[in-house]
Amino acid sequence: MSVSELSLDRDPSSRFVPWIVAALSLMCAIALGTAFALASMTADWGRAASDQVTLRVATGDTDIPALVDQVARLEAVSRIEHLPREQVARMLQPWLGDVAQVDTALLPLPALIDVRLKPGADTSELRALIADRSEITLDSADAWLAPLQDLAGLARLVAWVLAAVAVGAIMLVTVFATRSALVNQRQTVDLLRLIGAADGYIAKRFQRHGLRLALFGGIAGTVPGLIVIFFATAAARLQGAALLNGLTPSLAGWLAIAALPLIVALVATFTARVTVLKLLRASW
Amino acid sequence: MQQQGTDGTGEPLVAMRNVGLRYGTGPEVLRDLDLELAEGSFHFLTGRSGAGKSSLLSLLHLSRRPSRGLMRVFGHDMQDMPAREVPVLRRRIGVVFQDFRLLDHLSAQENVALPLKVANSMDSDRIDEIVQELIEWVGLSQQAQARPPTLSGGEKQRVAIARAVISSPRLLLADEPTGNVDQEMGERLMRLFVKLNSLGTTIVIATHDLSLPGRYGYPLLHLEDGRLSNESGGAA
Numbered sequence: 001m002s003v004s005e006l007s008l009d010r011d012p013s014s015r016f017v018p019w020i021v022a023a024l025s026l027m028c029a030i031a032l033g034t035a036f037a038l039a040s041m042t043a044d045w046g047r048a049a050s051d052q053v054t055l056r057v058a059t060g061d062t063d064i065p066a067l068v069d070q071v072a073r074l075e076a077v078s079r080i081e082h083l084p085r086e087q088v089a090r091m092l093q094p095w096l097g098d099v100a101q102v103d104t105a106l107l108p109l110p111a112l113i114d115v116r117l118k119p120g121a122d123t124s125e126l127r128a129l130i131a132d133r134s135e136i137t138l139d140s141a142d143a144w145l146a147p148l149q150d151l152a153g154l155a156r157l158v159a160w161v162l163a164a165v166a167v168g169a170i171m172l173v174t175v176f177a178t179r180s181a182l183v184n185q186r187q188t189v190d191l192l193r194l195i196g197a198a199d200g201y202i203a204k205r206f207q208r209h210g211l212r213l214a215l216f217g218g219i220a221g222t223v224p225g226l227i228v229i230f231f232a233t234a235a236a237r238l239q240g241a242a243l244l245n246g247l248t249p250s251l252a253g254w255l256a257i258a259a260l261p262l263i264v265a266l267v268a269t270f271t272a273r274v275t276v277l278k279l280l281r282a283s284w
Numbered sequence: 285m286q287q288q289g290t291d292g293t294g295e296p297l298v299a300m301r302n303v304g305l306r307y308g309t310g311p312e313v314l315r316d317l318d319l320e321l322a323e324g325s326f327h328f329l330t331g332r333s334g335a336g337k338s339s340l341l342s343l344l345h346l347s348r349r350p351s352r353g354l355m356r357v358f359g360h361d362m363q364d365m366p367a368r369e370v371p372v373l374r375r376r377i378g379v380v381f382q383d384f385r386l387l388d389h390l391s392a393q394e395n396v397a398l399p400l401k402v403a404n405s406m407d408s409d410r411i412d413e414i415v416q417e418l419i420e421w422v423g424l425s426q427q428a429q430a431r432p433p434t435l436s437g438g439e440k441q442r443v444a445i446a447r448a449v450i451s452s453p454r455l456l457l458a459d460e461p462t463g464n465v466d467q468e469m470g471e472r473l474m475r476l477f478v479k480l481n482s483l484g485t486t487i488v489i490a491t492h493d494l495s496l497p498g499r500y501g502y503p504l505l506h507l508e509d510g511r512l513s514n515e516s517g518g519a520a
């Protein structure tokens with residue numbers, strides 16, 4: 001005899017709940033996808049940029065090979081490369097057009113020296129070396145990347161807040177749906193209590209109901225969410241600058257988003273239980 | 285037939301001292317109740333319509349707390365009874381409600397099985413067995429699968445009675461249990477109560493059929509103006 005004493009499946013007030021949960025899950029999935037994608041993108045920036053600096057030497061009579069030698073001997077430096085003049089000229093291509101047509105020898109191009117630092121090393125040695133040589137400038141990605149990092153961090157925070165708001169709204173929806181189901185089933189619930197059902201027994205029925213609705217809604221929202229994240233980040237990487245190369249959630253991130261229906265179902269189960277127990281306790 | 289028995293401690297099954305009950309902020313519908321139900325006793329509860337019979341039964345089956353006064357049930361003070369322990373006490377009390385309170389979306393048989401199901405202490409095969417037996421006993425084998433809305437008043441009453449006795453309660457409360465059945469079925473149901481009482485169940489039957497106490501000779505609890513007056517009904 002496995003019939004349910006409570007006919008919750010036929011409860012009209014819960015018909016829309018899965019779709020509301022689905023919409024909120026979609027929002028939550030996209031927010032999480034954004035947060036995770038930004039996290040791996042900024043991690044990527046950090047890896048690529050923090051150990052790489054460029055020395056820019058204004059045209060003049062600096063002895064470049066001697067400078068390269070000097071820098072290479074520094075403790076912090078792992079690799080050094082003097083960029084060939086043609087390569088530097090090519091960087092100007094966006095402004096000058098096809099450099100092959102231009103006599104680059106006439107251009108006052110600076111000399112560029114790429115310096116790769118040992119992991120964890122900082123630029124203080126290097127800065128000391130060039131401190132009194134005004135023709136040499138040290139370009140570090142950190143300088144212009146820092147505000148972008150801050151911006152990405154802010155965007156991540158916003159994404160997390162949105163995800164949390166979505167989960168909070170799912171809890172609220174569950175509370176309302178559970179309350180109205182309980183009101184609709186009041187007579188049955190009262191009778192069950194009178195013949196000796198413990199509050200936990202009744203709560204379990206509502207829990208299962210909440211779990212089923214939320215699991216369905218969670219899946220219905222998360223699957224399109226995953227698809228949106230996949231295509232949106234792929235599109236951004238394709239047409240965006242190299243800066244966006246890392247814009248995709250990590251494997252752990254993808255898995256966490258995929259687990260969203262379970263998390264939503266657990267949240268709804270727990271919320272339904274607490275709601276029912278609280279309401280039942282208020283009336284002996 | 286009535287035993288003046290008590291449980292081991294000599295304490296009555298139910299005791300009320302100076303109990304009153306009001307609904308919300310209304311006037312007291314029950315007041316100054318002093319009542320003892322000895323284990324194994326059988327009482328009729330009478331009184332005019334609106335005298336408070338159903339209200340008194342609702343106190344006895346713990347669906348309401350008294351607004352004032354002391355009440356002990358099965359040796360527990362109800363005043364400081366934690367809510368989470370109430371269900372266990374309720375399982376030892378069988379109730380036949382005046383309006384039956386059957387669940388319309390369940391079959392007769394499923395309705396009867398409910399108390400055992402919510403008690404969570406028996407496997408479903410055993411429950412089915414007991415239910416079959418009891419359904420047969422109240423003469424509803426043909427209607428076991430029917431839903432309450434398709435049953436006659438008397439049939440519903442018998443489902444309600446079967447549900448009240450299925451968990452072998454120590455205390456059985458019945459509100460007008462013979463109100464909807466013909467004389468013959470009424471007698472049959474009364475014989476069922478007498479039988480259960482002889483097996484040790486304490487019974488209170490609310491009725492405004494004053495011929496019942498006369499015929500069965502059990503003591504009478506008479507409600508008037510929300511107060512109890514003990515009268516002995518016939519040859520006790």
Ligand SMILES: Nc1ncnc2c1ncn2[C@@H]1O[C@H](COP(=O)(O)OP(=O)(O)OP(=O)(O)O)[C@@H](O)[C@H]1O
Pocket residue numbers: 307310313331332333334335336337338339340382492
């Ligand atoms: N839930 C309730 N809320 C407010 N008042 C109630 C409630 N139930 C009963 N009453 C009032 O309490 C009084 C006693 O009612 P109760 O149902 O106990 O009488 P009764 O003796 O069982 O009557 P009957 O023989 O008609 O069944 C009545 O005046 C009734 O109006």
Ligand SMILES: [Mg+2]
Pocket residue numbers: 337338339382459
């Ligand atoms: Mg009544």
